[in-house]
Amino acid sequence: MEWLIQLRQIKRQWIYLSLAVLVSIPLFFKIRLPFFVGPQAKGLYEAVKDLPEDKVVLLAMDWGAATKGESMWQAQAIIEHLFKEKKPFVILGYDIQGPQLSEELAEKLAKKYGRNYGEDWFNVGFITGGLPLLLRMAKNFQATFKQDSVKRKPLSTFPVARRIKDINDIGLIIDITGSGTYGDWITIQTTYKVPLAVACTAVITPDLYPFLDSKQLIGMLSGLKGAAEYEALIKGSHRKTTLKMMMSQSMAHLLIIILIVLANIGLYIERRRRRSG
């Protein structure tokens, strides 16, 4: 039992190293742990599938390089689904980097599915102004965003952009976020009754469950798990990659659980010894 007490003194560098090794194993070898698709991801998937033909999807890309490990995989899966289903969409974002990083993803996938910029999708780019800007956008989209961010041309030059006059032409809002930006979109959802889904980093997930219960959100993707679930649903190009990454995640969780349990047993033994003198 001495080793259990000693375990609590282990240098943190060894824990990091063992974590790195364990996380790498599923990337090298085929390891299958249980994985299932939750109702939150299915909610978003169904909403995209059932989107009326005359509506456009609004993708709020409120993420940047700091949360790329989660948000990029989510954005990639959602954009691929939209291209697959031939649902038109517009990209914008509160985050400086989000719209540009998403544009790169969309360009790659557009080539694969034969979709064209301006006809199937367009990018408004980085936006500032918070909720007042979104409220203005809801009333008059064309006056709020005069030009796109890629070709820097007036919105009227793009067929898909001409379809959006106001919020009534938006059939679904998906906020892909690494921060608390969903608050503004929930305000828009409650005010104008536009279906809203959030793809967030796992840190934010517990905050969002009440919004699913109150039906303010029709779906949610939680971190990398959400991306893997969505890739599985759409049979996407990166489903194997995201699934492998999820196996790595499960291995890391197992290690953390084992270490917490062992360290607590060690602490318990140490306390008992101290008490008995």
Next chain:
Amino acid sequence: MVEVIVTWLAALATLGIYSILYKENPIYRFFEHLFIGLGLGWTIFEVWKDVLQPKWWTPMVVEGKWYWIFAFIIGSLYYFIFSPRFAWMARLVISTLMGLSAGLVFKVTAAIYIPQIEASFRPITFHPSIARGINNLLSTIILLCVILYFLFTVSHEKQPLAGASKLGRWFIMLGLGAMFGSTVMARLSLFIDRLTFLLHDWLKVIKF
């Protein structure tokens, strides 16, 4: 060739940042400052490209809407915060924005929380679904216990409030545990993404 150089730079930057896990060192500091600098540069460029140039500069200079100069003048008043004598000018702008924000907070609070308050009133009936009935009952008990925990104007020393608020504290701790679990999951996802990049894109030792 460019792609190879970019991948190598990204790999070196990733390793440089993760070197902090061993101990504090100058390589980590270098890459930390590099990221901050890059982020700031990117921000300045994007703010100009997507906001200032199309919404302010072009209308004012190209389209002849000269009155947009007032946006610059009013915005510049902010900087009088550094002058004790003229700080009142900065307060004009700050108080206007505070008023605007206060008005919006009412809208946001109502939009976010009223549907949730509505959703918290759940029918405790086991018909037609027993599972839903149990779920609603549990949800109501948890909600009441947690609210009771925050009821500070009444003594929590006597029963039944003592037991209920203690239970409320346990439920809060369960919630915080879920939050901690999610945080661990999020941080690990970022690490796994970087590891995938290093092994797949840089070293090319794994295939998907």
